[in-house]
Amino acid sequence: MDGRVLAQRVNLLRPWLQGRFGGEVVKIGLDAGLGCPHRAGGTGAGGCAFCPPHGSGRGQGGEPIAEQLARGLARLAGHRRPAKALAYFQAYTSTWAPVSHLAALYRQALAVDGVAGLVIATRPDCIDEAVWELLAGLQQRAPLWLELGLQSAHDRTLRAIGRGHDVACFDAAVSRARQAGIKVVAHVILGLPGEEPRHTEATADHLARLGVWGVKLHNLMILQGAPLARRHAAGEMVCWSRETYALAAARFLARLPRSTLVHRLAADPGPDRLLAPDWAADKDGVLAALAAAMVQHDLEQGSLCQISH
Template structure:
């Protein structure tokens, strides 16, 4: 059944003509917000694994990680082709020769039809982007930028280590080279109201982006956020609030943007709260039901005037060459 939003699975099937599945990879890289370059200690919700699988610590090469995942994904999801997803930490945060080696290793594996690269907007430069533009001439490639919120005050609270203007400049530079961009956002960040979250949606609706991942903030062990939660300084979103806000968030987005994710997917043994985030399929079903019941779909509230909101929130033109 078609979702009331442009589902990633459908996009990949249309593009490649078969079932394509992402394989999450851990390249053993780090982040400027953890090594002290951009900040101290990392984002408040991130632990030492950085959303990783721990595969690098187990001394598994990129090829071994892909080979190990392929067999399972073929059986479980009937996948025929695969995207190598460099997920853990910031996957453009290394010297270019090392990055080339990692990406080329992934692309050398049979049935890998492209790569997606998770990173931060302060971790790209002209040299890296020029190489990625060259690489995408021979394969599918998407660059995934973590933004989380369009509000600088929120980025300071979560210790993000960069501002919204940095994100806008990175997106502009990436799109000038025609590299597809996916943006990560988080619903339920400390201090944000529903209006704040919908402003983030409207901000993104005014940018030249091709995909979005919507996460819900959950508390995991060994993070600053866990300490805030235990002290009563942070309250998690209730499921019903997440469903309502996510539905309205999607309604603000332009219809062409691919929705790669609509909820979080925590590791069970790391999760502190809320427990409902473990019920991924139920959460998605509730979201779809809410949208259908309230006659909402992706793009229902989209207006081209949202572009002016993008500029107002950042103070930087999205067409800036700087």
């Protein structure tokens, strides 16, 4: 029921993938062992306040990409038989390396049987001209999109969470990607410190104006080892309730153009990493609350959007 409501009211990624690839498509998360320039060794800034020590990695950094993909494909084959897989360079900052090294990694992934395209997650301030040219060339050979962290379209919030770049930096990366013909998915977190639902609505308006291809959103989570864990334990901040997130996410979606592809509506943090809010461990419950908020407030993606593309 909730899935049907969301499928009717939101432009979800899954049907788009099925149409584009002619069947089931699964992303296989990879850790190329590149690390993050925003931590010690890079800017030395210590990373973003919400980011735990392992970033979004799964601890397999350093293993050959082909082996990681083979293991992911074998695991999937045990459950279901996807038509295709996308190699998802997910962990940390997947463009932080010399361009020759990146080219080798991405080409290794595309050479694996069953891999139909690339998804590359990175920071907007970590793509130099040589990397833009590499990506532009690759996306002529295979489907590719870039996941870029924005988190909030408010510079004050970005400073508060130690992002190390501003909104203008993200905008410039989107503009450069458009020149190169590369699709961009914006990462956004709802409920960041100091933000209320009106701030996330303004972030949605910003993304609507920019015309990004996709968005990925989830609520703020306090994860083991992240800098925010200390602030949360000291009582310096509180997380939104599930109902607040659900309504804010519904209004966020309503302010986006209907054409924007929604890649994620809730996170899957894993119970051993999540400190708060406890409701975030129940992804189905979060999606049900979102569907209920959309129905109750008569919202659907695009219904409050001011932009026409």
